[in-house]
Amino acid sequence: MRRILRTWEGRIGLFLVVGTTILIAVGPYIAPYSPTEVGLDQFNQSPNSVHWLGTDHLGRDVLSRFLSGGRSIIFIPVVSVTLAYLTAGLVSMVAAYKGGIFDLVVSRIVELLMSLPSLLKILLMVAAFGPSTGVLILAITIANMSGASRVVRGAVLSQSRLDYVKSSEARGEGVLIIVVQEILPNIVGPLAADYTLRITWAIIALSTLSFLGLGVQPPQPDWGLMIQDARASIKAAPLVAIVPALGIAALSVGLNLTADAIVRWSEGKEGST
Amino acid sequence: MVEVIAGHQADSRGRRIANTIFQRIVANAIVLLIISAVTFALMNFKAPEDLARSVLGREVSSEQIAAFVRSNNLDANFVERYLSWISGVFAGDLGTSLITRRAVSAVVSDAIGRSLTVAMLGAFLGVCSGVLAGVFLGVRVGSKTDIRMVTALLVIASMPEFLIGIALYMLFVTWLGWFPTQAAFAFSFGSASERAMNYILPAATIALLLLPHVARVTRVTMAEAIDAPYVVAAKLRGLSQVQTKWNYAFRSAAASLISVIGVNLVYAISGVVVVEYLFGFPGVGSLLVEAIGAGDSVTVQAVIMIFAIFVIIINVSVDIIIVILNPRLRYGT
Numbered sequence: 001m002r003r004i005l006r007t008w009e010g011r012i013g014l015f016l017v018v019g020t021t022i023l024i025a026v027g028p029y030i031a032p033y034s035p036t037e038v039g040l041d042q043f044n045q046s047p048n049s050v051h052w053l054g055t056d057h058l059g060r061d062v063l064s065r066f067l068s069g070g071r072s073i074i075f076i077p078v079v080s081v082t083l084a085y086l087t088a089g090l091v092s093m094v095a096a097y098k099g100g101i102f103d104l105v106v107s108r109i110v111e112l113l114m115s116l117p118s119l120l121k122i123l124l125m126v127a128a129f130g131p132s133t134g135v136l137i138l139a140i141t142i143a144n145m146s147g148a149s150r151v152v153r154g155a156v157l158s159q160s161r162l163d164y165v166k167s168s169e170a171r172g173e174g175v176l177i178i179v180v181q182e183i184l185p186n187i188v189g190p191l192a193a194d195y196t197l198r199i200t201w202a203i204i205a206l207s208t209l210s211f212l213g214l215g216v217q218p219p220q221p222d223w224g225l226m227i228q229d230a231r232a233s234i235k236a237a238p239l240v241a242i243v244p245a246l247g248i249a250a251l252s253v254g255l256n257l258t259a260d261a262i263v264r265w266s267e268g269k270e271g272s273t
Numbered sequence: 274m275v276e277v278i279a280g281h282q283a284d285s286r287g288r289r290i291a292n293t294i295f296q297r298i299v300a301n302a303i304v305l306l307i308i309s310a311v312t313f314a315l316m317n318f319k320a321p322e323d324l325a326r327s328v329l330g331r332e333v334s335s336e337q338i339a340a341f342v343r344s345n346n347l348d349a350n351f352v353e354r355y356l357s358w359i360s361g362v363f364a365g366d367l368g369t370s371l372i373t374r375r376a377v378s379a380v381v382s383d384a385i386g387r388s389l390t391v392a393m394l395g396a397f398l399g400v401c402s403g404v405l406a407g408v409f410l411g412v413r414v415g416s417k418t419d420i421r422m423v424t425a426l427l428v429i430a431s432m433p434e435f436l437i438g439i440a441l442y443m444l445f446v447t448w449l450g451w452f453p454t455q456a457a458f459a460f461s462f463g464s465a466s467e468r469a470m471n472y473i474l475p476a477a478t479i480a481l482l483l484l485p486h487v488a489r490v491t492r493v494t495m496a497e498a499i500d501a502p503y504v505v506a507a508k509l510r511g512l513s514q515v516q517t518k519w520n521y522a523f524r525s526a527a528a529s530l531i532s533v534i535g536v537n538l539v540y541a542i543s544g545v546v547v548v549e550y551l552f553g554f555p556g557v558g559s560l561l562v563e564a565i566g567a568g569d570s571v572t573v574q575a576v577i578m579i580f581a582i583f584v585i586i587i588n589v590s591v592d593i594i595i596v597i598l599n600p601r602l603r604y605g606t
Contacts, residue, residue: 115304115588119543120580127565127573128315204433208547211435212562227439234447245439249432256431 010261016254027067036219056240057233069221077202080140088145089152096156113146151194155187193262200255297592316570367575388556395479403484407491414496430485438478438551455553490533535591
């Protein structure tokens with residue numbers, strides 16, 4: 001962790017990520033108004049003393065919407081990517097270690113899944129099942145499974161011929177134990193970097209979906225949705241679009257920088273072995 | 274004698290390349306078939322009545338539902354429907370939209386020309402500027418300009434596509450007013466030059482999507498290639514800087530560059546969807562978004578298949594180009 005902080009990327013990245021995350025977590029509690037309360041007599045106001053960031057086209061307080069709109073953006077991606085790693089990651093770890101037909105079949109299936117661009121896969125699933133939270137989680141998980149699978153497979157393969165693994169095998173340890181207790185701690189570096197990158201990507205994908213109207217549904221406050229809603233009255237109330245855009249940008253740029261820093265850190269580690 | 278042997282070798286080399294290419298095409302065709310099956314299954318697993326209801330709404334009588342099901346052939350057996358759909362796709366008939374009742378192929382062929390133009394324009398701009406930027410940075414690795422530009426590229430690369438699009442939109446449409454707010458208007462009522470204007474912003478957004486990734490890879494491969502022994506040897510032999518750079522350093526980087534470009538093109542296809550929707554550009558992308566929103570499963574299937582076909586074409590082309598460029602790969606599978 002300290003080594004991440006040493007690079008300037010790590011510092012800015014972590015600052016952005018932690019800052020935005022705190023904002024997202026604490027936001028709903030300090031929001032002055034309800035994010036969904038409509039006030040049609042006060043729409044599209046510029047910032048004033050009552051509404052610090054103005055109001056949107058339905059008279060809802062922009063500040064409150066912004067403070068409450070980050071939740072969905074963090075929750076769904078984190079859950080999905082974690083699920084993807086737990087399922088695909090575990091299967092690939094075992095497959096890569098055991099090799100043989102199992103590995104071959106799993107690799108073929110993964111290759112198959114990878115052929116379509118992820119957004120299309122997600123769109124397809126939303127088209128089939130509707131844009132509810134569960135479906136979104138499922139769709140993003142599936143979209144990430146093949147990528148996570150590949151990374152895990154590569155990492156495991158780089159370790160499976162090493163001596164400490166062989167000595168575990170000689171001791172008679174079971175496959176699952178070797179994979180989880182011996183190999184896993186040694187591949188945390190690249191996995192962590194990929195995990196972070198995937199969450200970034202999932203955040204982008206989710207806000208894109210909400211922007212298209214196929215993700216989080218109104219009147220829930222969501223940053224992507226806010227931007228889309230704001231387009232109609234963008235000249236009158238540009239802040240409604242700018243503020244959530246900054247939020248999304250801060251989060252994605254921050255996560256990317258952090259992921260970069262993690263990659264540097266893990267590379268440095270491997271170099272010293 | 275030597276010529277005869279060399280001739281034989283060249284022959285079998287040609288055959289090996291053709292073999293590899295053939296294998297790739299077949300593998301990709303199988304993937305395409307599987308994608309079609311999965312797509313169809315996903316869009317049609319609901320009972321016909323549910324499909325009807327998602328189009329017609331909830332307050333519909335059972336006679337209306339039954340009429341809808343009959344007229345759209347939704348009561349046939351699942352496998353039958355798949356087979357008739359797939360054979361239709363090969364023949365160029367993409368089915369009839371559940372919503373507009375028009376032939377999907379007609380709607381799609383209009384839209385696809387526009388989408389392709391935007392995509393290719395954007396891809397061309399993005400790849401060219403990316404390569405140029407990458408070469409520019411590659412020879413200056415570590416300098417202040419390099420560090421600053423790499424940071425800028427990182428920021429652009431981390432932003433979602435629609436944010437980049439919105440930024441361009443706000444700047445050029447809202448603030449400066451250079452472009453109309455809804456591109457589709459010009460396509461129905463505008464002149465040719467008005468229509469042409471509408472291609473610029475979407476293409477620019479797509480270019481911005483590709484630029485950072487292409488530039489990053491070009492930069493790295495350029496920097497590495499410049500130090501490679503054969504490049505140093507060329508410099509020692511007295512070739513000019515420019516010649517060294519372009520003839521030797523760049524060529525070796527080309528193969529990995531092509532594959533990265535291929536990956537990014539595939540990614541750009543999904544970017545087209547967002548960009549079209551954002552700018553109101555009447556292409557295949559916004560068609561897809563509308564169809565999903567309206568529950569028009571026939572159109573959704575068709576558009577997804579079209580996207581899949583393009584992805585496969587790009588993948589196969591990249592594979593072929595790489596096999597041709599890299600002699601080492603010609604002897605493997």
